[in-house]
Amino acid sequence: MSTPTIAFVHGAFADSSGWATSxxxxxxxGLPVLxxxxxxxxxAHDAAYVRSVVDTLDGPVVLVGHSxxxxxxxxxxxxxxxxxxxxxxxxxxxxxxxxxxxxxxPQRFPGGLLGPExxxxxxxxxxxxxxxxxxxxxxxxxxxSKVFAADVPEDQARSMAWTQRPLSLSAxxxxxxxxxxxxxxxxxALIAEQDNAIPPAGQRWMAERAGSTYGTVASxxxxxxxxxxxxxxxxxxxxxxxx
Numbered sequence: 001m002s003t004p005t006i007a008f009v010h011g012a013f014a015d016s017s018g019w020a021t022s023x024x025x026x027x028x029x030g031l032p033v034l035x036x037x038x039x040x041x042x043x044a045h046d047a048a049y050v051r052s053v054v055d056t057l058d059g060p061v062v063l064v065g066h067s068x069x070x071x072x073x074x075x076x077x078x079x080x081x082x083x084x085x086x087x088x089x090x091x092x093x094x095x096x097x098x099x100x101x102x103x104x105x106p107q108r109f110p111g112g113l114l115g116p117e118x119x120x121x122x123x124x125x126x127x128x129x130x131x132x133x134x135x136x137x138x139x140x141x142x143x144x145s146k147v148f149a150a151d152v153p154e155d156q157a158r159s160m161a162w163t164q165r166p167l168s169l170s171a172x173x174x175x176x177x178x179x180x181x182x183x184x185x186x187x188x189a190l191i192a193e194q195d196n197a198i199p200p201a202g203q204r205w206m207a208e209r210a211g212s213t214y215g216t217v218a219s220x221x222x223x224x225x226x227x228x229x230x231x232x233x234x235x236x237x238x239x240x241x242x243x
């Protein structure tokens with residue numbers, strides 16, 4: 001198999017710049033890389049957009065998704081023969097009919113701090129939603145560091161809070177449509193053991209259910225920023241296995 005292109009998909013409350021260190025390291029190792037901007041408008045919509053970018057690439061592709069981006073790549077890669085591997089980074093790994101709002105029972109997997117006390121909603125017009133309106137969820141500035149980036153330097157976490165990209169309610173509740181790609185595509189996962197957004201036990205359960213080869217790192221949810229070398233190594237493990 002020829003050298004795959006590594007395509008990164010960010011999650012909610014973040015953007016593609018979070019992957020910068022891993023992108024630089026992998027490109028420096030001679031691997032083709034690309035960061036695909038996640039629209040954060042709805043699971044089906046976002047997966048279709050990512051798939052449209054993947055379809056323009058030559059040769060095999062390794063898709064890497066963080067957080068909500070994990071759900072997106074599972075949808076985007078379904079039936080895509082050129083996707084050779086999936087890498088889930090502190091990510092949601094959904095099965096058919098699940099959404100990121102429903103996949104983890106908080107009684108079974110406690111500890112997540114994302115909720116009404118730490119987020120705010122801003123309505124926006126959306127012709128594709130019932131009633132023509134939708135809402136964007138943000139992590140409040142006062143809670144952003146603790147929820148999302150507890151091991152990131154304070155000034156950097158503050159900047160991340162100011163520039164976060166919100167997640168629409170449609171994306172929060174949108175469900176995986178059919179057999180996600182991890183059923184048929186080899187996958188790897190990196191579990192953030194100090195994650196206050198997605199409980200680490202929930203990450204591990206989803207990874208084991210998906211049959212992913214997984215490792216752990218002592219990190220907040222912002223693992224791609226605070227522990228980029230762990231992300232890079234996980235991606236390289238996937239690349240070596242499929243190349």
